[in-house]
Amino acid sequence: MYLMYVDESGDTGLVASPTRYFCLSGIVVHESRWRDFINGLIAFRRTLRNVYGLPLRSEIHAAEFINGRPANLDRHIRLAILRNTLDELAKMNFSSITNVISDKQAKPADYDVFQSAWTTLFQRFENTLGYGNFPGKFRNDFGMVFTDAVGGKKLMRLVRRMSVFNFVPHDPRFGGGARNIPIRKIIEDAHSKDSEESLPIQMCDVSAYFLYQRFAPNSYIRRQRAQKYFDRLLPVLNRQASRTDPLGIVRL
Numbered sequence: 001m002y003l004m005y006v007d008e009s010g011d012t013g014l015v016a017s018p019t020r021y022f023c024l025s026g027i028v029v030h031e032s033r034w035r036d037f038i039n040g041l042i043a044f045r046r047t048l049r050n051v052y053g054l055p056l057r058s059e060i061h062a063a064e065f066i067n068g069r070p071a072n073l074d075r076h077i078r079l080a081i082l083r084n085t086l087d088e089l090a091k092m093n094f095s096s097i098t099n100v101i102s103d104k105q106a107k108p109a110d111y112d113v114f115q116s117a118w119t120t121l122f123q124r125f126e127n128t129l130g131y132g133n134f135p136g137k138f139r140n141d142f143g144m145v146f147t148d149a150v151g152g153k154k155l156m157r158l159v160r161r162m163s164v165f166n167f168v169p170h171d172p173r174f175g176g177g178a179r180n181i182p183i184r185k186i187i188e189d190a191h192s193k194d195s196e197e198s199l200p201i202q203m204c205d206v207s208a209y210f211l212y213q214r215f216a217p218n219s220y221i222r223r224q225r226a227q228k229y230f231d232r233l234l235p236v237l238n239r240q241a242s243r244t245d246p247l248g249i250v251r252l
Contacts, residue, residue: 062209
């Protein structure tokens with residue numbers, strides 16, 4: 001069984017939205033390495049406590065780390081913690097991160113940002129499972145999804161619909177149209193997790209945040225030349241998710 005933890009950055013609004021992009025990052029780990037994953041994150045949190053004084057129970061939330069003052073730490077220290085978080089994830093070569101970004105600019109008024117992005121992420125999860133391309137190469141295994149407490153019933157309906165109707169466009173090189181390929185590898189509904197209580201969800205938050213900053217960095221990130229911090233995740237990025245992006249980012 002493969003487990004995918006997901007978090008987002010940006011919002012899904014098209015009208016009067018403060019963000020141009022909506023991003024999703026999904027960290028995938030096999031059940032056989034799940035305990036290694038969790039123990040690694042706990043050890044990392046202890047290092048952050050010993051080096052920077054970040055309390056073990058303090059949630060790592062990237063946007064708040066940049067714009068707020070959690071744990072009364074200076075801003076450059078908080079950025080260093082986020083950079084260290086990316087570097088720690090990059091060491092975990094038994095994991096894989098799939099990324100989707102939706103550029104909301106010039107989308108038609110009826111475009112559903114939420115549905116499009118999540119459908120794409122689920123489809124990439126399904127495909128990578130089917131081809132056995134996640135670390136471990138367990139081609140016959142299934143997957144489960146865990147998210148921050150967002151989407152709720154909307155995500156539940158989406159996954160259930162995709163298990164019956166999942167129209168995938170034909171390669172345009174071979175004509176138009178689409179065929180129905182229901183998802184079979186993703187089992188159960190997406191499970192909601194409180195990010196404050198989930199280290200994996202917090203890791204997804206940092207990944208999604210810097211994915212967003214790679215395309216639309218805020219002024220502080222630009223000043224610190226941190227807009228390419230996302231690239232530090234290269235060793236664990238699911239580059240097979242997109243044939244057209246060197247980092248495997250699926251662009252919508």
